[in-house]
Amino acid sequence: MANENATPTPTYEPGTRNPYMPYVATVVEVVTETHNIKTFRLRLDGEGVHEAFDHKPGQTGQLSVFGVGESTFVINSPPTRKDKYIQFSCMRAGEVTTALHGLQAGDKIGVRAPMGNSFDYDAMKGKDIFFIGGGIGMAPMRTLLLYMLDNRKDYGKISLLYGAKSPEDLSFAEDREDWLKRDDMNTYLTIDKEAPGWEHKVGLIPHVLEAIGPSPENCVAITCGPPIMIKFVLQALNKLGFKPDQIVTTLEKRMKCGIGICGRCNIGGKYVCIDGPVFTFEQLSQMPNEL
Amino acid sequence: MAIQEQLKKMILDVLPDVDCVIGWGPGPDPLRGSPFFMRKPEDVESFMAGPMAVQNPALFLPEYKGKKVGVVVKGCDSRSVVQLISEDLIKREEVVIIGFPCDGVLDVAKVENALASHGEPGEITAVEFSGGEVKVTLAGNTHSLKFDDVKADKCGRCAVPNAVMSDFFAGIAREASGVKDDYEDLAALEKMSLEERFAFWENEMSRCLRCYACRNACPMCVCRDHCVASSRIPHWISQADSTRDKLMFQVIHAVHLAGRCTGCGECQRVCPVGIPVLLLKRTLSKGVTELFDYAAGMDTESKPPLLTFQVEEATIKERNW
Amino acid sequence: MNAQNKFISRAKLADWLKELSSRFEVWAPRKEGEGARSVVVYRPFEAEKGLELDRKPTESAKHTMFPRSETLFNFRRNLVEGAPSLELEEAADPAPRLVFGLLSCDARGFQIFDPVYNGSGTNGQAKDTYYLKRRSSTVLIVKSCSKVLSTCFCNWVGGGPASTEGADVLATEVQDGFLLTPVSERGAAVLDSSLLAATNSDMESAAADSQTKAAAALPAAPDLKESQSALLGKFDNAAFWQAESSKCLSCGACTYLCPTCYCFNISDEAAGYNGVRLRNWDSCMMPLFTMEASGHNPRTPKMGRLKNRVGHKFSYYPSLHGGRIACCGCGRCIKSCPSSVDIRRIVTDAIGFTETVGLKEQNNG
Numbered sequence: 001m002a003n004e005n006a007t008p009t010p011t012y013e014p015g016t017r018n019p020y021m022p023y024v025a026t027v028v029e030v031v032t033e034t035h036n037i038k039t040f041r042l043r044l045d046g047e048g049v050h051e052a053f054d055h056k057p058g059q060t061g062q063l064s065v066f067g068v069g070e071s072t073f074v075i076n077s078p079p080t081r082k083d084k085y086i087q088f089s090c091m092r093a094g095e096v097t098t099a100l101h102g103l104q105a106g107d108k109i110g111v112r113a114p115m116g117n118s119f120d121y122d123a124m125k126g127k128d129i130f131f132i133g134g135g136i137g138m139a140p141m142r143t144l145l146l147y148m149l150d151n152r153k154d155y156g157k158i159s160l161l162y163g164a165k166s167p168e169d170l171s172f173a174e175d176r177e178d179w180l181k182r183d184d185m186n187t188y189l190t191i192d193k194e195a196p197g198w199e200h201k202v203g204l205i206p207h208v209l210e211a212i213g214p215s216p217e218n219c220v221a222i223t224c225g226p227p228i229m230i231k232f233v234l235q236a237l238n239k240l241g242f243k244p245d246q247i248v249t250t251l252e253k254r255m256k257c258g259i260g261i262c263g264r265c266n267i268g269g270k271y272v273c274i275d276g277p278v279f280t281f282e283q284l285s286q287m288p289n290e291l
Numbered sequence: 292m293a294i295q296e297q298l299k300k301m302i303l304d305v306l307p308d309v310d311c312v313i314g315w316g317p318g319p320d321p322l323r324g325s326p327f328f329m330r331k332p333e334d335v336e337s338f339m340a341g342p343m344a345v346q347n348p349a350l351f352l353p354e355y356k357g358k359k360v361g362v363v364v365k366g367c368d369s370r371s372v373v374q375l376i377s378e379d380l381i382k383r384e385e386v387v388i389i390g391f392p393c394d395g396v397l398d399v400a401k402v403e404n405a406l407a408s409h410g411e412p413g414e415i416t417a418v419e420f421s422g423g424e425v426k427v428t429l430a431g432n433t434h435s436l437k438f439d440d441v442k443a444d445k446c447g448r449c450a451v452p453n454a455v456m457s458d459f460f461a462g463i464a465r466e467a468s469g470v471k472d473d474y475e476d477l478a479a480l481e482k483m484s485l486e487e488r489f490a491f492w493e494n495e496m497s498r499c500l501r502c503y504a505c506r507n508a509c510p511m512c513v514c515r516d517h518c519v520a521s522s523r524i525p526h527w528i529s530q531a532d533s534t535r536d537k538l539m540f541q542v543i544h545a546v547h548l549a550g551r552c553t554g555c556g557e558c559q560r561v562c563p564v565g566i567p568v569l570l571l572k573r574t575l576s577k578g579v580t581e582l583f584d585y586a587a588g589m590d591t592e593s594k595p596p597l598l599t600f601q602v603e604e605a606t607i608k609e610r611n612w
Numbered sequence: 613m614n615a616q617n618k619f620i621s622r623a624k625l626a627d628w629l630k631e632l633s634s635r636f637e638v639w640a641p642r643k644e645g646e647g648a649r650s651v652v653v654y655r656p657f658e659a660e661k662g663l664e665l666d667r668k669p670t671e672s673a674k675h676t677m678f679p680r681s682e683t684l685f686n687f688r689r690n691l692v693e694g695a696p697s698l699e700l701e702e703a704a705d706p707a708p709r710l711v712f713g714l715l716s717c718d719a720r721g722f723q724i725f726d727p728v729y730n731g732s733g734t735n736g737q738a739k740d741t742y743y744l745k746r747r748s749s750t751v752l753i754v755k756s757c758s759k760v761l762s763t764c765f766c767n768w769v770g771g772g773p774a775s776t777e778g779a780d781v782l783a784t785e786v787q788d789g790f791l792l793t794p795v796s797e798r799g800a801a802v803l804d805s806s807l808l809a810a811t812n813s814d815m816e817s818a819a820a821d822s823q824t825k826a827a828a829a830l831p832a833a834p835d836l837k838e839s840q841s842a843l844l845g846k847f848d849n850a851a852f853w854q855a856e857s858s859k860c861l862s863c864g865a866c867t868y869l870c871p872t873c874y875c876f877n878i879s880d881e882a883a884g885y886n887g888v889r890l891r892n893w894d895s896c897m898m899p900l901f902t903m904e905a906s907g908h909n910p911r912t913p914k915m916g917r918l919k920n921r922v923g924h925k926f927s928y929y930p931s932l933h934g935g936r937i938a939c940c941g942c943g944r945c946i947k948s949c950p951s952s953v954d955i956r957r958i959v960t961d962a963i964g965f966t967e968t969v970g971l972k973e974q975n976n977g
Contacts, residue, residue, distance in 0.1 A: 009722075009778070009796070010730040012744035019738040020684045020878070020889075024698050066687040066698065066889075067882030069523070071905070093905035095523045108689070108698035227908065254904050256878045256894075259738035261728055263875035264894070264901050266920075267910075268844065269928040288847045288923075290910050311858075318952035320762035325952035326859035346951060351858070354913075404648040407667065414761060498644055498653060500671070500680070502864035502895070508950050516899040516912075523879075530879045530892050532681030561950030563865045564670060565649035 019259050022064050022110030027103050028085045033171035036092045041085035057143040058278045061113025062258050071096040072255045074140040078147035089139040115258045119144045128156040130214045134205050134225025140250045163190040163205040206232035216241040222248045245282035295340045297461035302335050305361045305387050312361035313348040315339045321418045342397045347555045350510045352381045359385050365393040369454035370553035370588025371510040377591045390454025392465035395446035402441045445556045448472040474577045496534040498564040505558040505568050511551045545571035550579045550595035553588035582606050615800035618808040621789035626659045628807045636710035639676045641669045672871035673714035681892045689885040709750040717766050717942035719754045719778035721871025724938045754779035758822045760829040763943030767833040773826035784819035791819040842963040843927040853915040856958050859951040862914040864895035866945035872938050896920045922958050
């Protein structure tokens with residue numbers, strides 16, 4: 001009478017790493033980027049732990065402020081620059097980010113990383129790359145941009161259009177200076193409205209993008225920013241002749257476990273925490289419409 | 292014409308002017324009715340009033356704010372509608388109220404309990420009402436129950452069998468039984484010492500699943516998506532599965548309903564694990580009645596006493612003045 | 613497996629469970645609450661509080677394997693000037709458990725958890741160590757159902773009143789007791805008590821008879837293989853979802869009574885410098901479930917949430933797990949829904965054959 005075909009009960013294998021236990025890390029440096037964005041540079045505690053850490057551009061991590069909670073952020077330093085620290089930039093929005101903003105160098109923090117997929121930077125080799133970032137949306141793209149600059153010969157023309165409401169809302173001041181100086185990339189900065197002393201472009205990102213008019217030929221557009229910006233950037237790219245599989249973005253969802261179990265970040269059968277956060281618009285168009 | 296047929300006709304008349312009419316329809320088995328949203332004339336065919344009209348349809352009205360909807364109400368339901376209007380949670384002109392004389396509704400749990408010795412109540416295949424009796428067919432045998440024994444507790448103390456306020460009323464208003472609500476259900480609890488009472492609640496709340504059906508079924512629970520139960524700022528209630536935190540939520544809920552609760556009893560009816568949460572609200576309602584001689588949901592112009600302030604309350608003599 | 617069937621009399625059942633309590637933390641269904649409010653819940657077995665094996669449990673046995681709230685780890689912060697430190701201490705391993713008297717549908721529910729929690733079923737390879745430790749140390753004694761409720765539909769989703777899937781032992785009620793059939797090795801290992809008796813042919817045929825009768829009492833099962841594409845096809849049909857969800861209160865009763873709903877939240881509770889990280893049940897019916905930090909919520913209003921609950925069970929999960937539907941047909945979500953929302957009806961409406969399966973009489977609103 002026993003069912004010979006019954007699925008066996010899964011067993012626990014001793015030695016399996018507990019995916020919910022964070023690594024403990026130390027805050028090495030906190031950089032105030034804007035009135036509501038701070039960058040945290042972290043080093044994982046324990047001998048050899050930081051050195052053994054490995055990630056790919058686009059992957060995320062969960063930061064814990066113990067007693068407050070855990071939230072997901074993209075790792076925004078590239079694997080090519082992790083000797084001293086790994087970096088996360090966080091906009092103050094809720095309870096965890098508010099607590100994060102109170103941290104100082106020397107404080108302890110929890111890190112579960114890396115998580116999720118990454119930009120397909122191998123498939124982008126030999127192509128022109130056009131980055132379009134708005135506000136905090138620059139954070140995930142910074143990782144890939146720096147990675148590509150560190151492997152410059154593998155890629156064609158690299159361009160960046162980075163915009164924010166005002167000059168004070170632009171992050172990564174040090175990087176910006178470098179990007180503007182470099183002759184192996186084109187950097188366009190824009191703000192929504194004229195501001196005294198501003199020497200760069202003025203206008204909403206989709207309009208500036210159209211005016212720059214990058215050619216879709218052998219080009220990949222990578223965009224990240226608030227949903228309303230993405231909507232109009234897509235329209236602009238569409239007008240310029242970019243196909244959905246040439247446009248890449250990263251998604252935001254409320255996440256908790258980060259490992260495809262807790263069930264909240266799904267879009268149909270895809271879990272943004274493990275199947276994302278990076279998707280092409282071709283992939284998104286085949287998923288249910290629930291962004 | 293039977294009340295149900297009169298109501299159907301009224302609903303059909305109202306339907307062209309509203310987004311939908313909310314009433315009751317058949318549920319998943321013969322013992323369970325269901326809230327019923329009628330949008331097309333053919334929907335009205337399945338409308339049911341009477342003892343199966345268990346749920347309080349006033350609950351759904353705030354979701355339709357800005358649209359005009361119709362609602363069929365028992366007397367108790369109409370008090371929720373009145374209270375919602377008086378607190379400006381819905382607009383009087385956005386709701387068409389259809390009333391009828393209510394003879395009481397079924398308490399599904401009482402029927403199931405009464406028949407427990409005859410088999411699993413879930414096997415019930417038919418339920419019929421006739422002349423104060425409920426005939427229930429279970430496992431092939433028909434059992435007769437007295438309606439008074441299986442009607443909802445609130446119906447036994449009902450003083451408002453007809454809608455307090457209505458635009459249309461089917462049939463002739465029924466006379467109230469004249470029974471005075473003496474809060475007899477609270478007597479056992481009030482006799483307990485504080486320690487015993489706390490132990491009673493700890494025991495009851497230990498079953499709580501934190502599904503918050505009690506909260507979501509409450510027409511006067513207005514915070515909805517911004518509930519203290521899940522809020523982290525302020526962080527008043529721990530997410531740990533502790534009976535004290537669960538009770539803490541119930542107490543907050545009850546205090547927020549003091550003078551606003553119309554006693555519809557939906558919070559207790561919907562609890563999947565049978566926790567008598569209405570007792571907390573009734574305890575406060577009793578206090579409000581004694582202190583302020585006030586009953587919620589009787590008059591759209593009146594304000595709940597705890598939403599107003601008077602330097603000297605007529606019945607509160609805290610300093611023996 | 614060659615182990616013999618055994619018999620436990622009702623009179624000796626409590627003694628047997630007491631005996632098992634020396635090896636396991638034993639859980640069993642019992643009655644709680646007064647009169648009409650009484651319900652049947654799974655609790656750690658206490659002989660003096662009795663057993664309730666005649667009514668079907670109100671709640672599922674999910675929390676015996678997946679606690680409503682569990683500690684993932686404790687943390688201690690030490691804010692010494694100049695050298696702050698932090699210690700994390702993982703929760704202790706669970707004691708071995710034995711659940712007596714869960715239903716076939718309950719046991720099959722854990723099989724829906726398994727591929728998600730052991731990392732075999734999705735792109736995520738992570739193994740949920742808390743679940744797996746408990747799962748591999750818990751013995752399940754399933755009680756086959758002799759009665760079928762109007763809300764039962766286990767046969768729609770591949771189950772049956774005496775399904776042994778996921779069970780270690782199957783207990784079938786016979787005269788004055790239960791016939792115990794070992795299903796797994798570890799199930800056979802708990803049947804070594806002197807309190808158990810040998811079976812006879814009357815018992816064996818009575819048990820077989822009761823199982824056949826219960827299976828025959830279930831209405832015919834429709835073929836749900838189209839649910840995957842049908843629900844996706846209805847994804848953008850707001851009118852459909854508004855009609856199906858109008859009466860839904862968007863509470864969590866369905867998800868928390870469900871043997872297969874496995875979603876959770878993680879949150880910290882601190883007291884001073886110390887605290888715990890907790891995992892708590894969460895529900896896709898709750899608006900905060902998907903609320904993003906920006907204030908944007910992809911699943912508002914409530915129709916989006918009900919759509920996810922049904923879609924996950926009958927479309928998204930099957931698409932990831934070899935077509936297996938993430939519902940075990942226990943019907944608790946229907947029986948205990950404050951508003952009588954019927955998940956069967958939503959699925960058959962989406963596929964378009966509600967009338968054929970005889971659910972036409974009830975109206976979903």
